[in-house]
Amino acid sequence: MALKDTINGWARKLPTWPVYALGALPPFWYLYLGFTGGLGVEPISELEHRLGLLGLQFLIAGLTITPLRNWTGVNLIRFRRAIGLLAFYYISMHLLAWLVLDIRDPARIWADILKRPYITIGMLGFLTLVPLAATSNKASIRKLGARWRQVHWLVYAAVPLGAVHFVMLRKGWQFEPLIYLGIVLGLLAVRLLRKATRMRPHRA
Amino acid sequence: MGYKSKLSWADVTPKAAYLNRRQIMAGAAGLGLGTIAGPVAAEVPLDREPNTLEQITSYNNYYEFGVQKEDPARYAHRLTTDPWSVVIDGMVDKPGTYDLADLLDGMDIEERIYRFRCVEAWSMVIPWNGFELAQLLTKVGVQPSAKYVAFETALRPDEMPGLRSPVLDWPYVEGLRLDEAMHPLTMIATGIYGESLLGQNGAPLRLVVPWKYGFKSIKSIERITLTDEEPPTSWNKANRREYGFYSNVNPNVDHPRWSQASERVIGAGFFAPRIDTLMFNGYADEVAGLYTGMDLAKFY
Structure with missing residues (x-):
């Protein structure tokens, strides 16, 4: 109890801008590492992987806020x-690194998006995030009203698409991406369960 | 020399220089960008510079030691390579368990610089030391009924942490058609840059088939079997649709999940473009004849 109240007290007092400021840094840090040999002998793949994984981890973190409460x-x-x-x-x-540093050729990029299921799925996941990012401001919340929440249900599609993209790009069925997919499906399942259990009394 | 390699040992710089080539190559790649590299994959120079020993020994696929590229360099020193013996059996005149020294006895160890193309669309150039597989097969006597050669990697649960993961059906197995195995380009490597192979590169002896995707070049071989049936191969067992028995480097036949038309050059740095992948990894003159009349899209 006490711990919860302490955390909530801090969470109310702390400003949110440092989260943005610190959160902006990792891509620049990775670029620096890439230039100085810190990303190993295949820096472009490593940059792509690190950015993609960090993105997925933050999406998952976003999904844990409600169950945590x-x-x-x-x-x-x-x-x-x-x-x-x-x-x-x-x-x-992550997408930009793939477009600009890795593939570079517009024809091959387009062919990959159409022909490679894991890239198709990754692109779909990215596209479903665009309206969420575009409406993540107070003006949009006011303007969209109740529809704002419905738009943001798209996150329930975007996150599993990202996790499936991760599972599919590895050779064979690998442990690490499957763990991520499991966590994502778990976080979606607790929402469905909660909804189901909360609806039951009303029906009775 | 012709069929062996378009590169010769003389192209390799002295040790002091190659250990430090990483920086030199990064610089050269930067210079090259302005002239040859447009936004699209650059034309492939067949006489690419060999990768440095550090690159060759730090970026590896050897799933017995883990699925991350740095895992083999981290864990493969645990592999006991002395003593080592290889079982040679099946349709051979002199089957048996050969101690490594007996197996190497009489083999002509040469230096050969081969391009190495991974199925994951990255590549290196590696100066191997080793001998032609044909020489070993001749020594043990291949019987006329044999049509294929099967290979098996060591299985050491105590030394290979990656075996705990069921990503492949262990032990790792590979195979070649007999004419592929007897081809003068096909070699058994025992070293790189004149030094003994490290665990992550498949110590103490491994196959090198430069016109096929890297996973065909099986590491740390403990068994060689001559047979008259196409032997099972690990990646084919794991996913038949994605990894065929032949797995020849072919820019026109894509992996179902990614394009094989181009490749990333390991060590070329941050701004280097991909390069076009060549048919049979650039060894078409030497090996295309092995596959005359075969539909390479069907026998991928």
Whole structure:
């Protein structure tokens, strides 16, 4: 109890801008590492992978805010927009690294998007995030009203698409991406369960 | 020399220079960008510079030691390579368990610089030391009924942490048609840059088939079997649609999940473009004849 209240107290007092400021740094840090040999002998693939993974981790972090409040009472909802926008930022950089540093050739990029299922799925995931990022401001919330929440249900499609993209790009069925997919499906399942259990009394 | 390699040992710089080539190559890649590299994949120079020993020993696929590229360099030193023996059996005149020294006895160890193309669309140039597989097969006597050669990697649960993961059906197995195995380009490598192979590169002896995707070049071989049936191969067992028995480097036949038309050059740096992948990894003059009349899209 005490711990929860302490955390909530801090969460109310802390400003959110440092989250944006610190969160903006990793892509620049990775670029620096890439230039100085810190990303190994295949820096472009490593840059793509690190940005993509960080994006997925932030998407997952965004999905944990609500269950965390429901189960423990810890309320970090003030930081959810920053977490979501940072996830979008990392995934945009991930896409940009692939377009500009890796493939470069527009014809091959287009062919990959159409022909490679894991890239098709990754692109779909990215596109479903665009309206979320575009409407993550107070003006949009006011303007869209109740529809704003419906638009943001797109995140329930975007995150599993990102996790499936991760599973598919590895050779064979590998442990690490399957763990991520499992966490994502788990976070979606607890929402469905909660919805189901909350609806039952009304029907009775 | 002709069929062996368009590169010769003389192209390799002295040790002091290659250990430090990383920086030189990064610089050269930067210079090259302005002249040859447009936004699209650059034309492939067949006489690409060999990669540095550091690059060759730090970026590896050897799933017995883990699925990350740095895992083999981290864990493969645990592999006991002395003593080492290789079982040679099946349709051979002199089957048996050969101690490594007996197996190497009489083999002509040469230096050969080969391009190495991974199925994941990256590539290196590696100066191997080793001998032609044909020489070993001749030594043990291949019987006329044999049509294929099967290979098997060591299986050491105590030394290979990656075996705990069921990503492949262990032990790792590979195979070649007999004419591929007897081809003068096909070699058993025992070293790189004149030094003994490290665990991550498949110590103490591994196959090198430069016109096929890297996973065909099986590492740390413990068994060689001559057979009259196409032997099972690990990646084919894991995913038949994605990895065929032949797995010849072919820019026109894509992996179902990614294009094989181009490749990233390891060590070329941040701004280097991809390069076009060549048919049979640039060894078409030497090996295309092995596949005359075969539909390479069907026998991928």
